[in-house]
Amino acid sequence: MPDQLLLADPSVQGRSDHAALYFDGPDRFDEGAVAFLDRGRRIGHRLVYCVEDPHPGRLRALEGADELLSSGGLRLARSADAYGSGDRFDPAQQVSTFRTMLDEALRDGYSGLSVAADNTAQVQGDNEAMARWAEYELVIDRFIAANPVAGLCGIDINQVEPSRARDLAIQHPLTCPSVNVPFRACADGAALKIAGSVDLFACPQLGRVLSVAPRHEELVLDLSDAEFLCHNALLLLDGMADRDRPIRARGAGPMVRRVWTLLGLDNPWLTLTD
Amino acid sequence: MVTCHQDFVHRAVAYSTTDQLVEQVLPFLTRALDEDQQVIVNVASENVRALKQAIGDVGSRISWTDTYEWVPHPGRRLHALEELVSTPPSDGRELRFVGECAWPTGPGALMDEWNRFDAVLNHTLAGRAVDMLCAFNATRLPDTVLALAMASHPWLGGAADPPANAGFVPADRMLGDYDPEDLAVPAGAATAVVTTPGEARELMSRWLGELGTPTGRIDDTVLVMSELVTNSAKEQARTITVSHWATAHGFAVQVDDDGLGMADPLAGYRRAAGHAVSGRGLWIARQLADAFVVASRPGWTRVRFEMADVGASGHA
Numbered sequence: 001m002p003d004q005l006l007l008a009d010p011s012v013q014g015r016s017d018h019a020a021l022y023f024d025g026p027d028r029f030d031e032g033a034v035a036f037l038d039r040g041r042r043i044g045h046r047l048v049y050c051v052e053d054p055h056p057g058r059l060r061a062l063e064g065a066d067e068l069l070s071s072g073g074l075r076l077a078r079s080a081d082a083y084g085s086g087d088r089f090d091p092a093q094q095v096s097t098f099r100t101m102l103d104e105a106l107r108d109g110y111s112g113l114s115v116a117a118d119n120t121a122q123v124q125g126d127n128e129a130m131a132r133w134a135e136y137e138l139v140i141d142r143f144i145a146a147n148p149v150a151g152l153c154g155i156d157i158n159q160v161e162p163s164r165a166r167d168l169a170i171q172h173p174l175t176c177p178s179v180n181v182p183f184r185a186c187a188d189g190a191a192l193k194i195a196g197s198v199d200l201f202a203c204p205q206l207g208r209v210l211s212v213a214p215r216h217e218e219l220v221l222d223l224s225d226a227e228f229l230c231h232n233a234l235l236l237l238d239g240m241a242d243r244d245r246p247i248r249a250r251g252a253g254p255m256v257r258r259v260w261t262l263l264g265l266d267n268p269w270l271t272l273t274d
Numbered sequence: 275m276v277t278c279h280q281d282f283v284h285r286a287v288a289y290s291t292t293d294q295l296v297e298q299v300l301p302f303l304t305r306a307l308d309e310d311q312q313v314i315v316n317v318a319s320e321n322v323r324a325l326k327q328a329i330g331d332v333g334s335r336i337s338w339t340d341t342y343e344w345v346p347h348p349g350r351r352l353h354a355l356e357e358l359v360s361t362p363p364s365d366g367r368e369l370r371f372v373g374e375c376a377w378p379t380g381p382g383a384l385m386d387e388w389n390r391f392d393a394v395l396n397h398t399l400a401g402r403a404v405d406m407l408c409a410f411n412a413t414r415l416p417d418t419v420l421a422l423a424m425a426s427h428p429w430l431g432g433a434a435d436p437p438a439n440a441g442f443v444p445a446d447r448m449l450g451d452y453d454p455e456d457l458a459v460p461a462g463a464a465t466a467v468v469t470t471p472g473e474a475r476e477l478m479s480r481w482l483g484e485l486g487t488p489t490g491r492i493d494d495t496v497l498v499m500s501e502l503v504t505n506s507a508k509e510q511a512r513t514i515t516v517s518h519w520a521t522a523h524g525f526a527v528q529v530d531d532d533g534l535g536m537a538d539p540l541a542g543y544r545r546a547a548g549h550a551v552s553g554r555g556l557w558i559a560r561q562l563a564d565a566f567v568v569a570s571r572p573g574w575t576r577v578r579f580e581m582a583d584v585g586a587s588g589h590a
Contacts, residue, residue: 201507230501231554254493258562259497264545
């Protein structure tokens with residue numbers, strides 16, 4: 001799985017602190033997790049390994065695993081305990097849990113937190129559960145981008161529908177191995193940065209990502225890396241922006257502005273800024 | 275007999291000299307002023323001068339514009355006229371409009387686009403209380419262009435009760451007559467099969483970049499191309515072929531597909547209303563392309579658009 005090394009490769013453009021690892025069987029997840037956690041170890045993070053069946057033997061390949069376990073530098077957790085499941089999963093609560101863990105790690109002298117988790121079980125629920133998970137990915141990505149935290153979200157490709165796997169890739173700045181998605185929607189400060197191209201056929205995916213954005217606050221979309229947004233994508237924004245969730249699109253290129261003008265969008269809750 | 279005060283009246287006059295133009299247009303203008311209607315004259319600058327001189331000082335009762343300055347692009351002017359008549363004067367006056375196309379010096383395709391503009395106006399402004407007189411310079415326009423121009427107007431002349439045009443051809447028939455066979459790709463054109471809008475956008479960007487086309491022009495072309503290939507895919511095309519070639523005044527691009535086809539020859543001429551999601555792609559394409567023609571039958575659709583170099587849409 002050579003692409004997993006991207007996590008430690010300084011040549012990676014953009015953020016590499018939040019990755020989706022698509023794996024085929026538990027052993028493959030562990031290979032990726034060890035590489036990821038080793039990178040965390042080297043930069044002084046507290047490490048968290050979170051799977052259904054966490055036993056130390058699975059991390060034999062991690063340098064100094066025993067010492068890390070005994071010193072508290074490595075913690076093991078069961079996915080079901082860490083995330084709950086189904087309708088008990090609360091995205092905001094989950095972020096709060098990680099915030100507490102980060103605070104604790106920093107108090108204990110670590111430089112941050114690296115979490116490698118097999119999230120396959122969390123993305124196998126019904127559409128409602130999946131929407132909650134998508135909301136979680138959105139808020140945890142923003143949390144990761146703003147804090148000394150790195151996250152590896154493992155997805156067993158044999159157990160998750162391909163369309164869901166692609167949707168998840170869109171919400172991660174990095175995927176291992178690389179997944180060809182038309183665009184990505186990831187945190188950039190308080191904004192959601194859309195990078196890539198959104199044409200008609202990618203609009204449903206954009207709609208799913210945006211629909212889980214928090215209400216009662218302005219959604220800032222950074223379009224500076226958006227190579228193309230078709231008119232349907234702009235109409236989608238137009239349809240989603242309202243008093244409860246105004247949308248401000250910033251950094252759009254001339255092509256997006258051209259279409260925007262042609263459409264004559266006049267929704268007061270949708271604005272275009274530099 | 276025309277019901278001038280309830281529906282769109284679209285009439286044509288042909289002239290060979292400025293005197294002939296004035297002779298036919300002046301009664302129309304005088305009558306409009308007598309009836310205290312809103313009057314706009316949008317013709318070539320030399321005709322603005324001649325008509326101004328003929329009618330004398332009428333102050334601001336007539337709005338005068340040069341056709342080469344006021345939205346000199348068929349698709350965009352169609353929309354501008356639609357917008358104009360959608361906000362009638364609050365005092366209840368009707369619009370009387372004297373117009374002349376911004377005929378280009380470029381290739382026939384650009385002239386054809388103005389012919390289509392005139393034909394589609396009958397649909398775009400249907401039901402509006404507008405009386406529009408369109409003037410055509412018979413000495414400057416090619417015979418075929420002039421013939422189509424006259425045929426696209428249901429009424430002739432500037433009189434109060436203009437005679438019906440016996441040679442009138444409705445827009446759906448005029449535009450529906452295009453057949454894919456008519457749009458053969460010229461020898462020497464580059465051709466590629468694409469499977470996604472993204473591929474088509476990339477193809478256009480690369481080609482036009484190599485040609486040194488200005489960025490804004492590339493953007494417009496990429497947008498048109500993306501809309502067309504998206505439509506092809508929506509129409510269940512299995513094979514989408516893009517051809518492109520340079521023309522004497524710019525470049526042409528054609529998209530062929532084997533999808534379901536476009537049954538409505540007037541599709542995309544009017545902007546979809548309100549928050550309607552579908553029906554905008556073709557409209558956007560028509561707003562951006564300088565010439566845009568659709569030829570379709572079930573299982574075979576060809577859409578060709580042309581982009582002129584800056585300046586090619588100059589004065590004919």
